[in-house]
Amino acid sequence: MTLDAAHIAYLTGHHQGRLATLAPDGTPQNKPVGYRYNPGTATIDIAGQNMEQSAKYRNIAAHPDVAFVVDDAAGAGAAGMRFLEIRGRAEGTVPDRPGREPGLGAHIIRIHPRRIISWNIDPERPGLQARNLAD
């Protein structure tokens, strides 16, 4: 079981999210990151300048659990808010990506989704959804 179509459409239509990782002492850190949804691996792939030297890249080597959130406002107030939170296991890797953007390093953080929590993402099922995915 993977992400469903509404979640994939939302992830594909956005390019920035916020990634929470755990420092070596177990306390959280949170950073804005660019990402793309990778349909081939069903993962969230996060590239960046000097990625392999970043704290978040080191963090996931010690603590692979992460929480990544993408959100926007489709209308006014709390009712118009939408978000998709992906909790899962992250790994540092060097993918074979011929289409890599210039200026970004070879290393990426790749998130394998384990649990999805969303709000107003699927037009046919407004409000809260939460479900676990197979690892």
Place this chain on the structure above:
Amino acid sequence: MTLDAAHIAYLTGHHQGRLATLAPDGTPQNKPVGYRYNPGTATIDIAGQNMEQSAKYRNIAAHPDVAFVVDDAAGAGAAGMRFLEIRGRAEGTVPDRPGREPGLGAHIIRIHPRRIISWNIDPERPGLQARNLAD
């Protein structure tokens, strides 16, 4: 020592951020939240509907360490990106707030900043800044 003027100006000029908390098992969670900077207490105050019943509110009771990030794009690409990450200790509280927005509950999450990491927030000091605050 508290937040400096450039950081306070940035926080005051924005109203939404993303809050990373720790679940009881120590794994991270990440949610978009509305906030305001409270100059009286030098804290980040986060209100919400049914706040006291939310997972994040319960999370901070068990693990008070949080990471809160506010970001935006002031220009194109990575060079135009700005962010302010606040790591600190969060508490659930019921403040005396006569100006509370209708529809929001009495309970708030209040973050006491402990460490600030920022990027391009202070026009006089572009790039990365990081410093610890007194508890």
